[in-house]
Amino acid sequence: MIKSMLGITKEPFNREALSLLPQQKTIVEMIKSHAAQGGFSVITGMPGVGKSVICKHVEKMQDDRKITVVSCSRTMHTYLNILKQLAESFRLDAKDKQLEKALIQNAFDHIKARKTLYVLIDEAHLLEMQVLRKLRLLFDKFPRTNNLVLLGQPDLMYYLTLTVNQDIKGRITYSKNIVPLNDDDLENYIIKELEAVRLGINTFDTGAIDLITRSAQGNLRLCRNLCYSSLLEACKETRKIVTISDVNSVLIQPHWRSHEELLKQQVS
Secondary structure (H helix, E strand, C coil): CHHHHHCCCCCCCCCCCCCCCHHHHHHHHHHHHHHHHCEEEEEEECCCCCHHHHHHHHHHHHHCCCEEEEEECCCCCCHHHHHHHHHHHHCCCCCHHHHHHHHHHHHHHHHHCCCEEEEEECCHHHCCHHHHHHHHHHHHCCCCCEEEEEEECCHHHHHHHCHHHHHHHCCCCEEEEECCCCHHHHHHHHHHHHHHCCCCHHHECHHHHHHHHHHHCCCHHHHHHHHHHHHHHHHHCCCCCECHHHHHHHHCCHHHCCHHHHHHHHHC
16 A cells, blocks of 8 residues: 555565664674674663664674574573574584584584674573573583674563672673664654655654654654554555654554553543
8 A cells, every 4th residue: 555655666664674773783793793702792672672673684694605693583492492493593403412512513613614603592581591501501612703692671681680690691792782762863763764765754744753753762663663554544545644643543543552541441
């Protein structure tokens, strides 16, 4: 609907190739730098602030023949199952008791081929600390030019600061907590998304942008979803400009309303 109504070939806020925002770009560059010394990176942030975008950009680095990226996202499993996921990514066929040895040997094979290894574990705050401790000990046996990257919610760093987990925290070479964006950054994001598909920056009027940035509260994912849904509302009414009324049509939907508002509605 959006493409036919606006005469474009790609939809804004719904593209696979998302560009990095300044703070995300800095994080990716630091992850690359720390891979040269056997890095252990921890990236935290509330849901929707841009961790997944960082993960996807690091994964795309695999297009370089000198880089191998292993991504592990099903982290609510045991240590053994995580090893199996890593072995699957490396295309290794080994028995359970031989998995650690096979993974270590594979890592050295990558280094001999002059490759840099990145292992990404998303939703790492769901990992039990004992599992994370075993993983860290495993990666201690890996050669240099690798980086184990944990991405999770701020709870992850809280757990790591506990005294009992100092042995893990002391091995971290780089960490960053992604903070919510300010209104100016969100507005710049909206403009760049429109420019990327060759739409004018006036596609959203001033009132609509103000309401979107206030409602998103610095959350990149919420901003993206709200912009896309508002654009759909405008196109549904055969209009090419998004106004406050379109944004409000989205915000009245139950999943956008606050928990307190929903409770009041049930009582009344």
